[in-house]
Amino acid sequence: MTFGDLLLQQTINGLSLGAMYALLALGFTLVYGILELINFAHFNVFMVGSFVGLWTLQAMGLSGQSVILTGLPLLGVMLTALAVTMVVSGVLGVAIERLSLRPLRNVRGPAAMITTIGVSYVLFNIVLLTAGADSKNYPNPLPPLTWALGDAVLRLREVLIWIVAVALMLALHLFVQRSRLGKAMRATAQDPEAARMMGVEVDRVIVIAFFVGSALAGAGGLIFGLYYNFTSFIIGFTAGLRAFTAAVLGGIGNVPGAMLGGVIIGLIEAMGSQFIAAAWTDVIIFSILVLVLVFRPAGLLGRVAPNRS
């Protein structure tokens, strides 16, 4: 492979990882934007989402790499898996908010954040104890279609991952920018008390932020399984921490920032593993995070807050 082809190949890989990190980063940023809370439970909502995707695919009769589908059956199976995963993950996020965070809404200090760490470990252990410690083979009904770009290879699954991720992010963008609830969400993030006095029911906005963020994390979990062909109870922490880094890198609380940060982290991971060494991935990612925060504490697209008065 020439250097150019290697670069192209790692760009393809990096964009796929980036799509996954971006979907996951959006959940951190939506919740942080409204509650100024870092939700560590999100790590394992992503992991649970990956399992929900696995179980849904298995329930539709798919296991391992044995069944290959094309055309409408493929579309139907994939859309069903995506829809079920997103809804179940979204409901899980809402349940976490209702049961463990709402009672702490008016408690000052780090109590809520520590609680999210606790919830994260609860999810982690429930999956470990019920599904077992071994890696699960992920069904992948996609036909092994590939396109050669020089020596680089573009697989169908990458194209599908991009389409799904872009469609979801576009939908989120339209929701946040155009819909009544999306506008209420932005208003609440900018000034919760003023939003409330416009008649916004802030608790409802928070529920929606958790639902949407967790549903996107679920989609990310499904993408993880399809991309790596496995899932495991342990995948939440590494992917979650990198996605959280992506959110901070882009400017936490900032929706386009989370998308940009996700893509950057994905590309760094892919390039780093090709041109440096995979083992150094996290060293590189977190060094870049530290550098960005030193020189641009608000993140790449972080807002320069206009004066309120």
Added chain:
Amino acid sequence: MRDKPLLQFQGVNTYYGDLHVLKDVDYDIADGEIVSLLGGNASGKSTTMKTIMGVVRPVSGSVRFDGQRIDTFATAERVRRGIAPVLEARRLFPRMTVFENLEMGAYTRKRGAEFDADLDRVYQLFPRVKERRTQLAGTLSGGEQQMVAIGRALMARPRLICMDEPSMGLSPLFVEQVFEIVQQINRQGTTIFMVEQNANLALAIAHRAYVLQTGRVVLSGSAADLRRNPAIQEAYLGELQVT
């Protein structure tokens, strides 16, 4: 006549933790009035506004709107019933456009002909707001922001607008403009309850006023009477009459 009560406080007491803020406060705001609330710092003026909006709940006493007790209602329900705030320091949503800020004012209402009519009304009152409608609210000058803040309240099609320090931080020219608009809005049928530091101007446009001191109503009456009251002249009008 102006005697149908729109907003009533009866024996209202509020607390922040152990701090007793409003002490046995009574207000009677009739439909169609402009009523000013005067008082120094920490006298309970902003708490009054927050109590009307339901952000602060009274520990005892009652708050009635249009004859009905509202002190247990959520803020959204009060907005729906026709109370809209113009908040202290404007409090626009800085990274939303002027138009989106106006939309937020109409949050509890359906879009449609009424919305369009109210938008037209706001644009007629404030041609400047129409010009700036696609700009982010945080980029406007203080005076322009105040126009948007009043426009945002009007978008709720309220029966009562609660204004918290509408003149704060504005140039004298803008202050006069704002007060003229307030009178105009009132003539069109909206009741105004206004907290204002600038007692001179407040008493010039108000029909009646209350004076709060450390959480108690110490004086109330028609604006004309209060303007002539030596205690008021000394406490609130003195330095302002020189200018």
